[in-house]
């Protein structure tokens with residue numbers, strides 16, 4: 325995306341090419357973020373704990389700062405992408421003590437961790453007078469900077485609105501959630517909860533088919549049938565969960581639990597690990613024992629909650 329195409333009300337308030345930006349952390353994600361800034365024409369300063377990373381970005385016009393403090397002072401906006409919040413704190417604490425963020429500089433922390441860590445980081449930033457946005461990158465590095473790149477933000481609304489055009493260089497789907505700085509992490513972990521349990525199911529399916537000689541590649545083309553069911557299902561089940569009503573008009577727990585039992589039976593007879601399936605069966609089983617066999621699968625949310 326070029327700057328002139330940036331679809332943002334903020335782009336009319338700021339002159340994006342005049343906003344210098346800094347990226348702290350040049351791992352896989354940090355390099356992708358810095359590359360997206362460069363592609364959109366932003367003057368980009370880089371810093372990484374271990375020297376020697378991001379030389380390709382320097383070849384494209386980025387500048388390596390000699391220290392993290394120099395990097396922060398070079399820009400109005402600093403984006404941080406480190407492995408976790410322990411690393412972020414180790415890098416950021418001395419910078420705040422040195423006053424590197426003075427002058428209204430904005431800190432955008434795109435490091436992933438828990439909501440608690442995000443909220444305490446925001447408190448720390450407030451104590452030091454730093455405008456703080458927390459964020460979660462919801463796409464792989466190859467998608468960063470593109471029209472499909474979803475990045476959640478929460479925290480300082482004014483900072484987001486001021487730099488929305490700049491942040492859209494990292495992902496056109498820059499989404500501000502709330503002033504609660506923990507919410508980007510809540511959305512992140514909820515979506516990753518779905519992702520990792522789905523990945524576990526996918527790999528188990530390959531193992532199950534493989535136990536009877538079916539190559540994963542033979543099964544894979546047909547799995548889009550299952551993935552295509554999920555978007556409408558997510559909307560319908562979300563409505564059930566929010567309403568606390570679980571009508572099993574189209575499919576019900578009793579039928580679906582019988583289906584799980586078939587998968588368990590086949591898996592056990594092939595000697596496959598059934599840890600995850602047994603956990604799924606146990607949750608559904610508790611709902612069945614309470615007489616909810618005619619309800620939709622969404623009823624199981626009641627068995628997950630404390």
Ligand SMILES: NC(=O)c1ccc[n+]([C@@H]2O[C@H](COP(=O)([O-])OP(=O)(O)OC[C@H]3O[C@@H](n4cnc5c(N)ncnc54)[C@H](OP(=O)(O)O)[C@@H]3O)[C@@H](O)[C@H]2O)c1
Nearest residue numbers: 349350351352353354373374406407411435436461464465
């Ligand atoms: N990669 C993805 O597809 C992806 C997708 C969505 C979100 N994310 C999130 O993006 C963040 C960065 O991920 P990544 O893939 O870039 O990880 P990565 O490639 O492993 O890079 C980790 C970065 O953290 C730095 N680091 C680690 N410990 C440090 C410390 N104690 N002090 C200073 N720097 C430290 C590393 O610096 P050195 O080079 O000095 O080791 C490196 O810059 C994570 O929170 C991740 O969850 C990643």
